Amino acid sequence: MNSLTIVVCSLLYLGLLFGIAFWAERRERTLVARQKQSLLNNPYIYALSLAVYCTAWTFYGSVGQAATQGINFLSVYIGPTLAAPLWWIVLRKIIRICKIHRITSIADFISARYGKNRGLGILVTVICVAGIIPYISIQLKATAVSFALLSGQSSATHAPSFLTDQAFYMTLLLGAFTILFGTRKLEATERHEGLVTAIAFESLVKLIAFLSVGLYVTFGLFDGPGDIFERASQQPALQASLTFGPGHSSADWFWYTLLSIPAILFLPRQFQVAVVENVEERHLNKAMWLFPLYLFLITLFVLPVAFGGKLWFGNTGLDADGYVLSLPLMTGQKGLALLAYIGGLSAATSMIIVETTALSVMISNNVVMPWLVSRPAWQLKLGNQSSRFVVYTRRLAILTLLLISYGYYRDVSDRFSLVSVGMISFAAVAQFSPAIIGGICWKNGAQAGARLGLIVGTAIWFYTLIVPTLIPVLLPESLLTDGPFGLSFLKPQALFGLNSLTPIAHSVFWSLFFNVGCYVWGSINRPQTALDHNQAILFVDVFQFNRPSENTAIWKGKVSVDALRKLLITFFGPEQSQQTLERFARRNRLIDRQSYADPGLVTFTETMLAGAIGTASARILVSSIAKEDPITVDEIIRILKTSQELMTVNKELERKSNELQQLTQQLSETNERLKQMDQQKDEFLSTITHEIRTPITSIRALTEILHDNDDVDTATRQQFLGTVIKESERLTRLINQVLDLERFESGRMRLHLEPLLLRDVIKDAVEATAQLASEKYVTVQFLANCPPTPVVADRDRLMQVLINLLSNAIKFCEPEKGHIIVRLIVEGATCKVSVCDNGAGIDPALHSLIFEKFYQVQGDHRKPKGSGLGLAITKKIIELHNGSIDVDSQPGHGSVFTFQLPLSTG
Amino acid sequence: MANVLIADDEPNILLSLEFLMKKEGHKVFIARDGGEAYELLQHHKPDLLMLDIMMPRMNGLELCKYVKSTDGFQHSKIIILSAKGKEIDIQRGYESGADLYVAKPFSTRDLVAKVNQLLSA
Known part of the structure; x- marks a missing residue:
């Protein structure tokens, strides 16, 4: 391909890069004004x-x-x-x-x-x-x-x-x-x-x-x-x-x-x-x-x-x-x-x-x-040009x-090749990892250890990876084969006789081995300076200090605000410096005209400078203008402890407040529940009175009529008296059920458990409702050849359940067409009894409601009414027997009520 | 003789009310729920309605409001007969336009007397 084409394409591509970079910079500058997000x-x-x-x-x-x-x-x-x-x-x-x-x-x-x-x-x-x-x-x-x-x-x-x-x-x-x-x-x-x-x-x-x-x-x-x-x-x-x-x-x-x-x-x-x-x-x-x-x-x-x-x-x-x-x-x-x-x-x-x-x-x-700022004469010469000097240094x-x-x-x-040089660079950079990882995890990691580790690690890196590349141009071949001065254990690619690894692996192994060793050894054996220790805590516990630069200022000495301002102006210009200082004063609620800076301001200035000229240089600059008193490790620990305690107190307060909030919520929830229960009780009472009043109304009206009218014919008299008897029975049943339910709900219901054969109980229940069924010409079918199914249960209660389900089924069947099937199946450790009818059926939306007290399916009014408690009691009885009850039904397709009981194991 | 419409979903209550009204010589129409009562209303324009409150399809209070707000029923008197006996229920009954609110269970003699009083007024 033509060289010129390639050159033009390369230039176009680089031009595109310039364009993108320019665009992004311009966009950012206008964004600041529009407060939009940076790209x-x-x-x-x-x-x-x-x-x-x-x-x-x-x-x-x-x-x-x-x-x-x-x-x-x-x-x-x-x-x-x-x-x-x-x-x-x-x-x-x-x-x-x-x-x-x-x-x-x-x-x-x-x-x-x-x-x-x-x-x-x-x-x-x-x-x-x-x-x-x-x-x-x-x-x-x-x-x-x-x-x-x-x-x-x-x-x-x-x-x-x-x-x-x-x-x-x-x-x-x-x-x-x-x-x-x-x-x-x-x-x-x-x-x-x-x-x-x-x-x-x-x-x-x-x-x-x-x-x-x-x-x-x-x-x-x-x-x-x-x-x-x-x-x-x-x-x-x-x-x-x-x-x-x-x-x-x-x-x-x-x-x-x-x-x-x-x-x-x-x-x-x-x-x-x-x-x-x-x-x-x-x-x-x-x-x-x-x-x-x-x-x-x-x-x-x-x-x-x-x-x-x-x-x-x-x-x-x-x-x-x-x-x-x-x-x-x-x-x-x-x-x-x-x-x-x-x-x-x-x-x-x-x-x-x-x-x-x-x-x-x-x-x-x-x-x-750092070299420049430690020379006051140079600093003087540069004056306000310092910032420009920094930038030019970088460009150069x-x-x-x-x-x-x-x-x-x-x-x-x-x-x-491309790869080998890349790996050599990787190996060089790996030398930083002990100092960095140790630095953010280990408070005792010290300057002396870091320096020793870095020097030794890098020296080994140089000796094992760089020196061999200089053979044979600068160094003799024998270095590689026999080691320096004939010391074979110092062969650059087989130190101490380790010759089974490739050069890179070999170098990494030894350099990191000695690097880590020296770092740990140096850190343990050379005491940290106060500043070293201070920085160690700030780095390792960085997530515990929000703004260590201001809140936990570790500095003791005297420096005028003016001197600090001058220092900032040197690097940031008068305008930006003024803004920065004002921002700091606002944030820390400082009175403007202080002549001497507090430790917070000194640290703040130093951090600002660090962002521009590096940490060490900033340190040198600030200490050059401040009369600094030596600070002991004890003092640092005291200052840091205070700030940590403050944070602990804060956290404790926050926790307490959270607890209180939780408590309040719990209280209001309980209150809500009590209110609900109270409302439920009210509803229950008013429903009960309503349910009791209805039969009493009939009984009273009919008896009064009979009492006041001697001339009522015999047939009517018989009808009225029969109704009075039925309504009295209804009343009795209702009162018994209410009492039952009350016993279930208060937990005072005692079951008289005994070993039973479920098949026989069902047979008895079917017989007990046979009269009711035959009155309506409804057939009830129970296959008596099913398994006997031993259970441990309260016989009377179980009868109550079965009779309730059966009479419900009969009630909701059409006369003469009704057909009811009772099934008993054993499944694993449970048995299932289902009562299946071909009656009116129940809307699925109501399935969960019908087991609640006083819920009555609004159906044909010609049907005799129940108390609305039967299924609620049935459910309680089954649950008390560690079983469950369920309904499956669609309007017009009949209903299936199924309950499960555990089989007796004995 | 008056036309009396009795609506209640309890058949046994209907039984006694029907007897009582017939004995007083009234013509009686029986409705077993609110919907049935609504249909009978249209045809017979009864002079007296005896309504239960809690009935399927349409409750007594709704019927009451309908009768009181519809032309052609200016002559109709309404008695609400309900097992609900609380102050608030009675108040609601009268607000719906009932002429009389009788709580169940009731005295048959009192009821008959009140019916006659209402019809002759």
Whole structure:
């Protein structure tokens, strides 16, 4: 493909990035006025920005690695995926700490945790720069190689001078981008809206590009994944790479996976996007599964592409790192090849941009500024230009870093693959994990331990991973084979005789082993300074202190408010400083004209400065203007205890108030229930009186008529007297039922339990209602050949239940057509009795109501009425026998009442 | 002689009321629920209605309100006969337009006397 086309496309793509970043920055500025949400306040953008983890290494390198070593490439994606659920604990804590203390980078974090120590900040910065520059340089290399591949040049030859090398110009362009969007603001803790938006966009581009190539290779060149793996398995070399055979040790898997867990958090670029640019802690919730999903998608087609390349090209010596590009290119898909190239470009550029931004902040805030602010003469010279100086330092740092990386790429990086350099960087960054993890979990973790661990760990890393790369150019071959001075136990790749691991695993094992050891040993044996201890408590217990910077100010001394104001003005300008101070005064209800600052204000000023120039520098600045009294550990503990006690009291109060609220609610609920019960009782009474009055009315009226009229004919007299008798019986029944029900409800009902045969009880009940049934010409059928069914029950009560159900059934059947079937079935340890009629049926909506007292089905008025208590009592009796009763019915289709009782086991 | 409509869902109460009214020489119509009473009303325009309150389909108070608010029933007198005997129930009965509220159980002699009084007024 024509070089010019590719250059134009690359420029267009970078131009698009500039455009997106500009747009996002402008949008943010207008948003502040309109009080709308920032674009970054969105878990999806956050998760996408985390995908800056996937560099050119992922894009090109994992295919190369998969082609030579099979599934080994997966380990660095499995690590972050496995560890993602832990982010809620670890990452959230780190984010909270950084927000409160305005921490700007991983170097600042370690320096701040261990007594705001300047030396530690420098040390971490140096480790980062040393570990990351090769990493940046291979991104440049990947871009240059992909350019060469696409344009058809031989990738082996370098442009003779950097002036004719496109990679050089791309480096400059990236520098310009990073300077423009990475150093807009002085306060490094503020979010880089444009930068992060562009990064999220790049993550999308590389994902789409890689998936497109993957789909093309899998389904375009081959017949789906099945086809590729089928063919690959026929080639012995490829088949071997799919299994854990010789050459794949599970120890390597373990160490690679382990290594990628701290890398995802502590690589400067990851720390930048995950912590510094984080808008809301709760975005972690989504990112915890979105990011692993991204990793899954971007690794999905690695194996198909790798095998596809191997199968397609055979052993033509084509570098497998370039398959993503060469496969579409060689098969005539120029557009797709260009897309793949842009994807690779986006993977490389996003890494370079974020990494250099993060490193530049480290260099300015942890190396240059502490040095500068401890020199009053320099400070004087700069005067109000300090903030500009900080920004220029960062810009210079960005350019320097990029140029060094470029130089490294031209002169050194040729000798390594993408993957090996990446792993070396991972191993360097892993050295921070003891100091960081220990720092947020272990209050006794001390400065001396952190420094010792970092130095020793990094030294071992250097000796085991970097030194061998200098052989044989700078160092003799014998170092590797015989060890220094012939001491074979010091061989760089087999320390103390450990020679069964690959170089990376070997290095990680020993460096972390000694790093952790030294950290713990140093922390235990060297006492913490007061400041060290103070910071330890603030970090470890960060969730217990809401705003430690103001409420638990640990500072003792004298400094005028004016001096602090001047200090702020130096870095933030008069306007912003005034606003900040006023905001602080409002929040803490301070009287404006104090001449001496209280500890809260001093700490506040220091934290503000820390956000701009780093923790250590801020410390130096503030102590330079304040007459500070030495503060003892006891005093710190006292101050912290007071604040903790305050919080405890607060919590206690809150708890009490909650309890009270609960109690009130309970009380009102009880009251409500009592009211309800009272209402129910009223209703019961009024229904009862109504039910009693009705038969009495008939009895009284009819007897009065008979009494006053001697001339009533015999037939009428007989009818009236018969009615009086029936109504008297009804009254008696009603009173008995009310008394029954009362006994059930008050729990005074005693059952006279005895062993019975249920079959016989049913037979008796059917006989007892035979008269009633035959009066209506209703047939009742009970199959007497059913099992005898032994139960333990109260015979009279059971009869009551059966007679009630039977007479109900008879009552609701039409005369002459009625047919009632009683069934008895045994099911496991229970027996079921059902009374089935072909009467009027009951609306399902009423099924639960009919078992309530005084509920009467409003039916044909010609039917004789009951008391409305029968089913309520029936239900109580069955429940008292540990059974249950149920109804199944539809209007017009009859009803089935079924009750269950437990069988007697004896 | 007057037309008397008696509505109650208790057949045994109907039995005694029917006897009493017939004995006084009135023409008696029997309704076993509110709906039946409503239909009989339309045809017979009774001079006296004896209504129970709690009846299926249409209750006595509704019937009462209907009669008192409809043309053609200006002459109709209404007695409510109910087992509900509380102040509030009696008040509601009169509010619905009843001329007399009699609580069950009642004295037959008193009831007959009151009916005659109402009809002659």
